[in-house]
Amino acid sequence: xxxxxxxxxxxxxxxxxxxxxxxxxxxxxxxxxxxxxxxxxxxxxxxxxxxxxxxxxxxxxxxxxxxxxxxxxxxxxxxxxxxxxxxxxxxxxxxxxxxxxxx
Numbered sequence: 383x384x385x386x387x388x389x390x391x392x393x394x395x396x397x398x399x400x401x402x403x404x405x406x407x408x409x410x411x412x413x414x415x416x417x418x419x420x421x422x423x424x425x426x427x428x429x430x431x432x433x434x435x436x437x438x439x440x441x442x443x444x445x446x447x448x449x450x451x452x453x454x455x456x457x458x459x460x461x462x463x464x465x466x467x468x469x470x471x472x473x474x475x476x477x478x479x480x481x482x483x484x485x
Contacts, residue, residue, distance in 0.1 A: 386440040387414060391450050392433045399434035402453065409449060411442045 393399035403413045414437040438446045459472035461484055468479035477484055 387437040388440050388443050389435045390438045390443055390446045391436045393436060394434075395432045396434045399436055402436060402450065405453065406436070406438070406446055406449060409445070411438055411446050411449070413438055413446075 391402060393402055399415050403415050406413050416435055460469050461472050461474075462469055463477040463480060463482065463484055465482045466477060466480040468477055470477055470479075470484060474484060476482065
């Protein structure tokens with residue numbers, strides 16, 4: 383493997399970055415993530431101040447982009463909870479509002 387690392391994604395915040403790091407690592411992709419010390423400023427700082435870059439080795443970049451593109455597409459699909467009518471992302475199994483199954 384080379385020593386070249388490329389930024390593959392800017393997560394909205396450190397929590398999303400951790401989630402995506404784990405997702406990529408399950409596919410044997412090595413990920414570097416920079417800690418973002420600005421988390422305490424959520425709500426007071428511009429949104430891009432808490433973005434957290436994820437980096438992968440150059441030879442794993444294309445594979446990582448495919449996985450992250452699927453993540454972005456899945457995240458954009460929405461479903462309505464049959465119990466409380468709240469909108470949820472399609473990758474949720476339980477409604478964030480009422481806690482009941484979305485199935």
